[in-house]
Amino acid sequence: MKALRFYAKRDIRFENADAPIISDEKDVKIKVKAVGICGSDVSRYAKLGPYVPGNVWGHEFSGEVVEVGSDVTKVKVGQKVTACPALFCGKCEACQKSIFAQCENLDVIGAHRYGAFAEYIVMPERNVVPIPDEVDYDDAAMVEPSCVVVHGYYKTGIKAGDTVVVVGCGTIGLLAIEWAKIFGAKMVIALDIDDTKLELAKKVGADHTVNTMGKEPSEEVQKVNNGKGTDIVIESAGTPITSAQSFSLSRKGGKVLFVGIPYGDVMVKRLYFEKIVRCELSVYGSWNAISAPFPGQEWETTVHCLKTGQLNVKPLITHVVPLSKGREVFEITAERKEPFGKIIFHPED
Template sequence: MQSLKLYAKQDLRLEKAEEFALTSSDDVIIEVKAAGICGSDLSRYAKLGPYVKGTTFGHEFSGVVVNVGQAVTHVRPGDRVAGCPAFPCGSCQECKKGNPARCEKLTVLGAFRSGAFASRTKLPAANVIPIPDEVDFDTASLIEPSAVVAHAYYRSSIRPGDTVAVMGCGNIGLLAIQWAKLFGASTVYAIDIDSDKLTIAEKMGADATILPNTKPAHEAIQELEGEGVDVAVESAGSVTASAQVLALPKKGGEVVFMGIPYSDISIERFYYEKIVRNELRILGGWNAVSSPFPGKEWSTSIEAVRSGHIKVDSMITHRLPLEKGPEVFDRILLRDEFFSKVLLYPSP
């Protein structure tokens, strides 16, 4: 079968891989229909390298069940599914408390076990989630990042009528715009230095967009909103944005960090003092799982895409066969054309 394997930084190879076999009674073997490139995939490809040399890459996907172990009862061959790529240990203190996202030994598909950039992948039954017939495979492949956003918002204090600013309109930020509306936000501001991303943000439901190239984002927010927003989301994973987002909320407001910067952050006094003087509440949202596993993030995401409240078509800019994977990763890094969500399609 086809497989994209990561051997080192910027060393991604299309290779043949062995077919999966059932080795446990709760195994589920899935034919991958669509797999998305995540921002974390790009960071590992460009900056960090693989956890294990030569591991099949990728963790956002949808597909069709091919075979199941004897103990599997909730899906059967032919069923359409999405895959939760997180594997909490189940035995650490946080897992015992019912906080699998905080698992001390959490691993992810495509890290220490074969991932979704392949013709087939294999998951434990608990990680396999049936999808409704009306949800297409492209949309289903984005249920995982949708669940990441839902998980963070469930941790927040967002409530109907709140104003929200989303700083960073990559794929997580774009989903954060729609989820803010689902949580009842009256106004959502989208902030990014890329005008192409802001164009998509408008299609995703942003009420206003801010391009902070000539004026700091917090000044633009104050002109539009007065004292600031109720909730500010950092979804860029940017060193700069991780500081600047602190100036967006009003006094007593909240900041939710969803992005992951891969460099040290140095915060100017102006931004740091916003935490103290404005008595901000600072939260982090990590991964997409809760208890009972995999969590309400998944059931609500599936219902949101089924009902059409979460729509992802505007986010998808490239649909490519899996063999174009190594090439497209390099093209994304070159930044000489615009990419939002890229989907890869393996051959059966």
């Protein structure tokens, strides 16, 4: 089969790879129809390199079931599906407590085993999630990043009437804006330094947008929130600067949720860090998108809201291109040659 294989920083190749086969009675073989580039893929391509040179990567995907193991009952051939990319060990203390996101040996497809930047992928049945006919393949490939956001919000206990500030308006930030509204937030403030992203933030539901370039973000938030901070702060930019600033954006007794990953040391000003103690903040880290019963309520919730139209991910998708153009597309992300949001590959185009 044809696949994108990642060999080193900025070295990805569209070439032949061995097609995966069903080796377990609980395996499901899927023909990949759509697969998205994650922000972590962009960072790994340009900055970090692969875990396993020559591996097929990619973990946000949807497709059609083409073969099932003898004991598979959850899905059938011809069915539209997505799949949770996380692989937990089932043996460590966290797994025994069904806290799968904290598994000591947690892995993700595309890291050490073949991922979905390919024509086919084989997944364990427990990871496979059926998709209703009303949801197209491109939207279904957005289920996993949506679940990342929902997983984090569940930690905060978000409720109707809350005020939310979202720091960073990439894919995860835009999804955080949409989900804040779905959960009933009365006000969502979006912060970024890119006006194009802020325009998109408005389209998906942000009540206020602020370009924070050269500004103190906490002062800007207070201007639009009656001199106060917000109930919930979502850090989704994943930069050292925004990670430090996020503590200053909350009201007293508020909550700060980190879903972004800064690839650099976070140096926090004393006045920002003091907020944790003096304002009695609750600070959450959120990793992955899984809970019990696996893969978790995040997946059921996202699929349901896509089906009903409450969640609209189409505005987030800016590029749909053949998988064969993978190298050129990743160079665009590395060089920032043009604006981009979620990029979706079609393996068979």
